[in-house]
Amino acid sequence: MNPAHSSARRLGLISCHDCHLLSRAPDLATGETAYCSRCGEELHQRKPNSVARTWALVLAAMVCYVPANVLPMTITTALGSAQSDTIMSGVIYFIHSGSFAIAAVIFTASVFVPFLKFAILIYLLLTVQFKSTRRPKDRTRLYRFTEAIGRWSMLDIYVVTILVALVKLGFIAEIDAGPAAFYFAAVVVITMFAAESFDPRLIWDVVEDKDE
Amino acid sequence: MHQIACHECDLIHDIPDMPGRAAAVCVRCGCILFRAKTDSINRTLAWTCAGLVLYVVAVTFPFLAMKNGPIGNETGLLTGIELLYRQGIISLAALVLLTCIVIPLIQMLGLLYIFIPLKLNVRTRYAAPVFRLFRHIKPWSMMEIYMLGILVSIVKLAKMATIVPGLAVFAFSLLIFVLNFALSSVDEHMVWEKLEETP
Secondary structure, three states: OOOOOOEOOOOOEEEOOOOOOEEEOOOOOOOOOOEOOOOOOEOOOOOOOHHHHHHHHHHHHHHHHHHHHHOOOEEEEEOOEEEEEOHHHHHHHHHHOOOHHHHHHHHHHHHHHHHHHHHHHHHHHHHHHOOOOOOHHHHHHHHHHHHHHHHHHHHHHHHHHHHHHHHOOOOOEEEEEOHHHHHHHHHHHHHHHHHHHOOOHHHHHHHHHHHO | OEEEEOOOOOEEEEEOOOOOOOEEEOOOOOOEEEEOOOOHHHHHHHHHHHHHHHHHHHHHOOOEEEEEOOEEEEEOOOHHHHHHHHOOOHHHHHHHHHHHHHHHHHHHHHHHHHHHHHHHOOOOOOHHHHHHHHHHHHHHOOHHHHHHHHHHHHHHHOOOOEEEEOHHHHHHHHHHHHHHHHHHOOOHHHHHHHHHHOO
């Protein structure tokens, strides 16, 4: 690699997570923390315990993913009879009624995106742990992609909220949020934290260390 | 000219002073290091003020109405959250309230708190922590996803009743664009430099 291009870590510098100011890495005794002189954020060379934290959050989200898909998301009561709908039965309803675009949107946001996030994050964690040097640029791109798509899973939570509001209040039918809604919200929130706790610079640290 | 480390691969770059509307891209991983903005302070303030007006309209005016013959039911932006809360699903109600109502408001108020003093060239306390908070809550502002949720709900209920969009829906959809323009006219690098000058 071009000697003019070096990483902050190799030069003994720390880039602040928040304001991106470069500081000289201080010598710290255990228990001491350094703070950025410009914005006051804690300084870390890399996000602390990034791999362990991301693993923990990914596994927690995967546990919640099961009840989110199996339990009912909405419970519709019309004229005394109740009907429970899971995420997938909602998708199937849209396919039967001919709204393929909406079915595709819900399937992508609620089922496919969380699944894809698990797959990508686990792949990134494993490649970092096994010190892989394959295609670091593409892996960074994958990380950026997971960070961007995660929020769209909130779609189903909002649909439930809006349906509850519209159909309630003196109407013949009534829609209630089912137990899956809670687990599903947990999946979305936890995977967002998981993506945030992963540090993509770990991918490049491995590449740099192998170069030496 | 200043030095910056790529926040995705840690590579050090020398960034020259750039002309307006240019972006610096990391040579190793391809992520955007930062974008230069023109007239950041004025534009951010203008978009934010417009956003606050739309926000007030979106929260107070009727949002969606449902009509089925003589029976009608009008809802506001907050109705669904209130009903979830009353059903006892407090965590869900809180999540929707935060991501669609509270966080966009904090974003706009935070921008005003930082950019009005910058415009007037005065110093304020806690500007750095406020700007840090502003950066951290950014991914949790999800109004555009809520809008897609409205679309899905309308299709879902189309057979049961007619859905009439209220004034608040239009204000809300405009707000999504206006807030995005406000956010994209924030020159973070400039803000940090100015905050450093006036500690």
